[in-house]
């Protein structure tokens with residue numbers, strides 16, 4: 001009888017251990033679900049979801065200072081769209097063949113992105129290309145076109161093609177068009193995500209510039225009020241932090257945002273905007289995560305309320321959860 005009980009306990013422990021391993025291997029992108037009634041496309045990147053929320057369809061600009069990481073985040077965004085847990089997008093990546101770094105980008109994306117994301121190098125954009133994608137996508141799925149170019153004429157042709165198609169094909173109202181280009185700013189996009197060199201130099205990636213990034217959804221009443229409130233608070237506070245940055249400010253114990261009180265909390269919140277990327281996992285060996293914006297909003301409020309005064313600011317860098 002006794003050996004039988006030991007045997008049963010042993011088998012039960014093995015089953016529990018196997019279950020735990022399987023759970024830990026579940027991709028974080030599969031683990032979370034998102035509310036279906038939001039107009040927002042949550043990417044699981046807390047800086048973007050709170051400070052420059054993306055629309056589920058419409059026009060998005062991803063831009064930034066040279067070397068600030070706009071292209072890296074655009075690649076990550078394609079990955080997250082294609083693998084989105086509740087709102088997967090059929091994603092097409094178009095690279096302007098005239099860009100000097102088109103070949104390099106193509107090679108990089110073939111390493112970091114799954115083959116399910118279609119990639120094409122094109123000389124020009126035609127309405128036909130855009131229409132084909134929209135017509136291929138099924139009734140249930142969404143589609144996104146992500147265009148990389150530094151050529152204003154190319155980008156204008158793309159925007160014309162999108163505009164023309166939106167008037168001609170009703171299904172294209174579900175299209176998300178993302179333009180990735182350097183150092184440009186339009187106010188006519190639904191969301192602009194801008195990356196700043198000074199933030200990048202401080203080692204906080206995504207190096208989102210809270211002042212030059214914007215979204216028409218920031219004031220949308222359909223976005224939960226607590227998310228909008230914390231985003232507005234973060235935007236104001238981070239503007240001070242970003243203005244005070246200098247190379248290696250984060251490592252300088254004398255930097256005012258490493259000191260005590262409200263300043264220290266702002267410095268912690270600034271670092272907590274950093275996030276690991278799925279596309280970088282093979283290189284860093286560190287697990288990325290899809291962080292729910294509602295969780296992020298609560299965590300940022302706790303940080304800004306000064307609940308972690310005892311923790312060193314550096315412990316907030318590249319964390320998928322609050323440090324303890």
Ligand SMILES: Nc1ncnc2c1ncn2[C@@H]1O[C@H](COP(=O)(O)OP(=O)(O)OP(=O)(O)O)[C@@H](O)[C@H]1O
Pocket residue numbers: 064065066067068069070071072073101182205206277
């Ligand atoms: N999220 C990130 N995490 C860590 N490092 C990053 C991140 N984003 C960018 N970098 C670093 O910054 C470098 C430049 O990134 P990226 O090529 O995306 O910048 P860019 O501004 O789009 O392009 P360019 O360098 O052509 O101006 C990368 O090679 C990488 O070293």
